[in-house]
Amino acid sequence: MNKNPLSANFKMGFLGAGQLARMSGLQAFRYGIQVGVFSDRNENEPVQFMTPHSTTGSYDSVDDLAKFAKLCDVLTLENEFIDSAVLRKAQEQSGTNIFPAPDSFAKIENKLIEKRTFENAGIPVTPYKLVKTVTDLKEFGQNYGWPYVLKSSKGGYDGYGNETIQNLEEAKKAFNDLGGHDNHDIVAEAFVDFTHELAVQVARNETGHVVYPCCETVQENHICVAVKSPAPVATSIQQKAQELAVKATEAIDGKGIFAYEFFLTKEGNLLLNESAPRPHNSGHYTIEGCVTSQFENHVRAVMGLPLGSSELRAPAVAMINLLGTDERDTQVDNALEALTASDGHLHVYGKLDSRPGRKMAHYTLLGNDMESTYKKAQSLTDGIRI
Template sequence: MKFKDKTRQKIGIIGGGQLGKMMILDAKKMGFYVIILDPTKKCPAHSIADQHLVADFDDREAIRKLAEKSDLITYEFEHIDVEVLKELESEGNKIYPTARSLEIIQNKYHQKNVLKQDQIAVPEFKKVSSPDDIKETAQEFGYPLMLKSCTGGYDGKGNALIGSEAEVERAFQELGAEKSKLMIEKYIPFKKEISIIAARGLNGEMNVYPIGENEHQNNILFETKVPADISNKLKKEAEEFAKEVLEVFEGIGIFCVEMFVTEDNQLLVNEIAPRPHNSGHYSIEGCVTSQFEQHIRAITALPLGDTTLVRPAVMRNILGSGKEGKAEVVGLDSALAVEGVKVHIYQKTISRPGRKMGHLTVTADSLDQASELALEASRLIEIKGEKN
C-alpha cells in the first residue's frame, strides 16, 4: 500500500476532549477522516470531527458502532471498558495502543508488577486491603507512605499521602475503603519529576522526544520545561527506560513515561500513559513533529517524524479559576502580546477551579528567557466561570 492510500483510513477516537481535538488537528492536515465518541455534545473536538457519536464511554454498543465506522480506533484517556476493546480486537478490529497495553496500564499495581518483572526500576510497592495492611507495610517502608487506588485515578485523584499511623484510617476511607483495590508505594523524596514522550510504529520503529522537567501544583501539572536540567547520563538512561517500556507493552502510538529523579540521582519510573500527554504539549511549537502528529503517524503505519527540539520551550497549563460556571476567557489579547507566546484554548463550555481549560507555550533562545516570558503571559490570561 502506498502512503497516499493510508490517508483514506477512518480513525475512530474514544474521547473528544482536548487531546482528541489536538489529534484531529494533525490528522486532518494529513487527510484522515475522524470519528469521535464522547457523551458531551459540545466537547472540545466536536466542531472539527467529521462525525460525533454522542454516547457514554461505557456504552459497549456505541463503541462497537464506532468500530464499524472506523478502520482503526485509538483513545485519549485510559478509563475505558477494556473488555469490549479486547472483543473487538479478537474480531479483527485494529486498536492502538492495543487492548493488552491498556489493560495492564489501567491497573497501577499490574503496571508496576510488569515493569518490575522486566527489571525497570520503580518505587517499592505492595497491595493492601485494610488499615492493618497499611500499618504493617509502614513497618517496612516507613512514613510517609503514598496510598493509591489501583484504578481510575488521575491528576492526583485516587492518591492519599499518609504522614503517620494516625492518618491511616482517614486515607483508607478517603480512597473507598474495602470497596476499592488499593496499593501502597514507598514515598520517594525526589529532586525532580521528569517525563519523556516516546513513539513506536507498527513496524517497531521507535523515536523519543527531548525530556521535560515537570512542576505540579495541587497534584496537577502546572509547568513543563524542556530540555530538563539533568545530566547527559540521566538523559540516556531515561531514553533507554522509555524504549524498554515501549517494548514491554508492545506499544503502538505515543506513550508518556513519568519518572522521579531521586536524591542520589537514580531514576524510578512512576507511571505510564498510553496516549499523548499533557507534559508533551510543548512539542506542538517546540519540536519538528508534535506528539499528536506522531501518534497519528504511528497508528496509521506512516514513517515516524523528527522529534528534534527547535528551541527551548516552556509549557504552562491554564487552569479554571473563580467559581464553576460558563467559561469566560479573560486577557487573551494581553497574553498573545508577549513575545513568543502561543495560546491553546480547549473550548470547554464549563470552567471550574483546577480544570484544565487551556495551555500556553513559549519558545525562546534560552530556557531562562522562555520561563520569564511564560510566567509573564500566565499572569495575564485567565479562564473563569462566568457570573450568572
C-alpha cells in the same frame, strides 16, 4: 489495514473526547482524513465541535464500542478509563484494529499491573504494595515510612484518585474515600524524596520508534502546572530516562504514543512512577517545540505511517498549564500580552465550563535560555483568568 490511511474516506476514531483527542484530531485533519469520536458523557466535549461523527455510549459496553468501531478504520485511546477485556471484545466483534492494542493496554491498564509489568522488565519503579486491610496500611508505613501515597489503581488523574497520607488515621480515611471498601484495588506507594519529576514521550509502530527529549514537569497539588524542555538535569540523566522509556514501550510492544513519568532521587537514581498509553500533558510543548509534535506522531503511529523527528526547535521550551480560575462559562481574559510575545503560543481547549483547577488551556514559549524563557512564560500568563 485495507484502506489507504491517507484516503479522504479513512476515518480515525478516538475513544475519549477531551483536549488530548482534540489536539490529535487536529493533526489527523492535516492529513485529509475523517475523525470520529466516542464519548461517555452527555455534555459536549472539545472534539465534538470539530466533527459530525460523534457517538455517545458506555465504555463498559462491548456493543457500544463495537458499533462505533465499525464506523472507523482504526481506533485509538485518549484515556485509560476502560477495560482491556472490553477493548479486546470490541475489536474482535468489529474487526477494527485498536492501538495501543488491547494486549499492550492490558499490561498497564491499572497502576498495580503497570508496576508489575515494568518491574518484571527490569525497570526501577517506585516501591509499592496492594493494600487491603488496616494492617496492610500500617505495615507499609512502618516499612517505607510516613508520609506515603495511596492511589486508586484505576482512573486517577490531575490530583483525583490519589492522596498523600501522614499517619494511620489519614490512611484509613483515604482508603475508604478512594473506594477500598467498595472492592476497588488501592495501591500504596512510598513517598520518594526526589529532586525533579521528569517525563519522556515515545512514539512507536512497525516503522520504528522516536523518543522525545527528557523534560521536567513542575507539579502543584498533584497537578502539572508547567513543563521545561529539555529538563535542567545532567545529559546522562536525560539519556537514561529516554532509554528507560523506550525499554518500557518495548516491554508492552506498544504501538502509538506513550508517556512515562520518572522521579529523580537525591541519590541520582531514576524511578518510573507512571505511564500513559496516549498523548500526555507533559508533551504539549512539542506542538511548537519539536519538529513533529506528540499529537502528529500519535496519528502517524496509529496509521502505520513513518514517524517524524522529535528534535527540539529551540534550545529552551517552556509550557505553562492554564487552569480555570473562576466557575463560569469559559472565556479567556487578560491574554493579550501573552499573544504579543514572539514565539509564544496559546492553546484553548474548547471546554464550555470553567472551574478552579480544571485544565482549560496551555501556553508555550520558545527561547534560547531555559531560566529566562520559563520566567518570561510565567510572567506573560500570570494575569490570565479563565
